[in-house]
Amino acid sequence: MNDSKFPKLLDYQALKAQYGEEDIAPPHTEHHSEQSTDDRVDFSEEVTVPEQKKPGLTGTRLRSYAFAVLTRKEYSKADLTEKLALYAEDRDEVIALVDELARENYQSDQRVAETLLSSQKRKGKGPNRIKLALKNKKLNTALIQEELKETDWSIEAYTLKVKKFGKAVEKDPKLKAKQIRFLQYRGFDLDTIFKVITRTELDDD
Structure with a gap:
């Protein structure tokens, strides 16, 4: 290859020594030094996203929305209030509306509690888990106190227990502890659990 076709590399160190540091700059820095401050982007500034405005429902529009919500499923009084408040202009109006709907029986904490009880029992949940579910929905346990008392939780x-582990009474301490933990997690108290895990097939008669 003929070296004459390629220019010799500039010795910038030698040029700086001859003309001074400030007079010579390599080509790759020259473009940046000419960039005006107006063209530079300041990344330190925070980018703010404008908040979405809620619909601000009032009057008949709020009432219509409340009925539409209740036709889809039952809501506790507390849950309905919070749901409507997301779209309403005035929380006080929501509270007054929900109170009215409860008086007219369009909304009922009693119905919600009874539905929750039936659903939880079908899922194999014990009284402690059911009470927790009521608490999470801000429902008073007293609403279904009689139903809780009338249920035979041992059965x-x-x-x-039989569905999960079979009818045999477990003798192994570790396996017995596993059954206890399982039933505790499902919401049954220890008295009920110990009766259940020691129950024999003879007791079924």
Whole structure:
């Protein structure tokens, strides 16, 4: 290859020594030094996203929305209030509307509590888990206190135990502890659990 076709590399160190540091700059820095401050982007500034405005429902529009919500499913009073407040202009109006709907029985904490009880029992949940579910929905346990008392939780727990572990009474401490933890997690108290895990097939008669 003929070296004459290629210019010799500039010795910038030698040029700086001859003309001074400030007079010579390599080509790759020259473009940046000419960039005006107006063209530079300041990344330190925070980018703010404008908040979405809620619909601000009032009057008949709020009432219509409340009925539409209740036709889809039952809501506790607390849950309905919070749901409507997301779209309403005035929270006080929401509270007054929900109170009215409750008086007219369009909304009912009693119905919600009874539905929750039936659903939880079908899922194999014990009284402690059911009470927790009521608490999470801000429902008073007193609404279904009678139903809780009338339920034979020993039968509920035994049915669950047999389905999971079979009818045999477990003698191995580790396996017995596993059954206890399982039933505790499902919401049954220890008295009920110990009756269930020691129950024999003879007791079924």
